[in-house]
Amino acid sequence: MKHYSVLLKESLDLLAIKSDGVYVDGTLGLGGHSLKILERLDTGHLYAFDKDMEAMELAKKRLKEFSNITYIHDDFANMADHLPCKVDGILLDLGVSSLQFDERARGFSYRFDARLDMRMDQSQKLDAYTIVNSYSSDELTRIFKDYGEEPFAKKIAQKILENRPIETTGELVEVIKSALPNKVLSQKGHPAKRVFQALRIAVNGELNSLEQFLANCDGLLNEKGRVVIISFQSLEDRLVKRHFKKLSTDQSDRQIPLAISDIKRPSFRLLTKKGIKASEGELDENLRSHSAILRAIEKVES
Numbered sequence: 001m002k003h004y005s006v007l008l009k010e011s012l013d014l015l016a017i018k019s020d021g022v023y024v025d026g027t028l029g030l031g032g033h034s035l036k037i038l039e040r041l042d043t044g045h046l047y048a049f050d051k052d053m054e055a056m057e058l059a060k061k062r063l064k065e066f067s068n069i070t071y072i073h074d075d076f077a078n079m080a081d082h083l084p085c086k087v088d089g090i091l092l093d094l095g096v097s098s099l100q101f102d103e104r105a106r107g108f109s110y111r112f113d114a115r116l117d118m119r120m121d122q123s124q125k126l127d128a129y130t131i132v133n134s135y136s137s138d139e140l141t142r143i144f145k146d147y148g149e150e151p152f153a154k155k156i157a158q159k160i161l162e163n164r165p166i167e168t169t170g171e172l173v174e175v176i177k178s179a180l181p182n183k184v185l186s187q188k189g190h191p192a193k194r195v196f197q198a199l200r201i202a203v204n205g206e207l208n209s210l211e212q213f214l215a216n217c218d219g220l221l222n223e224k225g226r227v228v229i230i231s232f233q234s235l236e237d238r239l240v241k242r243h244f245k246k247l248s249t250d251q252s253d254r255q256i257p258l259a260i261s262d263i264k265r266p267s268f269r270l271l272t273k274k275g276i277k278a279s280e281g282e283l284d285e286n287l288r289s290h291s292a293i294l295r296a297i298e299k300v301e302s
């Protein structure tokens with residue numbers, strides 16, 4: 001399997017790795033970014049998180065020559081429970097890995113027919129089958145609207161209820177198609193893309209994890225510590241952009257005259273005024289990089 005790590009050079013440059021620093025890869029995947037971090041470390045250490053045990057086992061094999069890495073099978077939202085000290089940099093390369101997307105049995109893709117699954121963490125109970133076959137029409141409509149920005153959310157939810165039980169990704173694609181007008185079916189792009197994205201986000205609680213991480217990241221970092229995040233869809237990127245802006249701007253209420261001691265200085269400095277996108281060269285090589293956008297912040301000295 002060909003595996004690319006998206007925005008590899010750009011993300012590593014922005015992490016500004018110190019050879020004796022402590023770093024976190026919150027989304028180890030197949031270890032592409034972790035490998036490059038480890039190559040830059042000397043006495044430093046890397047903590048690597050992933051919810052997917054299968055990916056973690058493959059990454060462990062790939063990175064077996066390194067002893068200064070600790071593997072943690074948990075959601076990156078729970079980082080604070082595992083880190084023994086503050087760190088100098090945290091990387092999140094969000095979304096699914098090529099392993100998850102290309103492996104038929106994981107049920108992430110509309111390209112293959114497989115049981116509806118989509119769990120990153122295979123020990124988790126909730127899967128796409130449960131959502132598709134037991135959630136109410138209103139709940140499904142909300143998921144497709146909020147996480148997929150699907151304009152035909154309600155119609156698709158109704159069709160799903162009429163066709164239960166729906167066992168496989170292939171069956172779900174047919175049900176989605178039956179809910180869409182011909183005009184939409186003839187447009188570019190797969191007709192099930194938005195619903196599949198929405199289900200994946202709901203199964204894995206992806207936006208909740210990201211929000212929880214962003215709310216807590218200040219407390220995890222040393223001074224001058226950096227957070228670098230690569231997003232693949234607009235909902236994630238909007239969350240990152242909004243939180244980074246909040247952390248890097250003065251939050252005091254400008255309407256009220258404040259004593260000097262009351263002025264709340266921003267705790268972070270924005271390193272990317274505009275999100276960074278993949279270069280022409282990377283876009284040619286790697287389809288997945290087309291939707292990638294990278295943003296970074298640095299904790300300021302107090």
Ligand SMILES: C[S@@+](CC[C@H](N)C(=O)[O-])C[C@H]1O[C@@H](n2cnc3c(N)ncnc32)[C@H](O)[C@@H]1O
Nearest residue numbers: 005027029030031032033050051075076093209
């Ligand atoms: C895009 S891949 C990372 C690829 C990796 N940077 C590389 O170069 O090989 C994303 C990985 O993050 C994991 N993941 C996504 N959300 C997570 C979360 N909230 N907590 C822990 N792992 C997560 C997925 O299971 C997947 O393996």
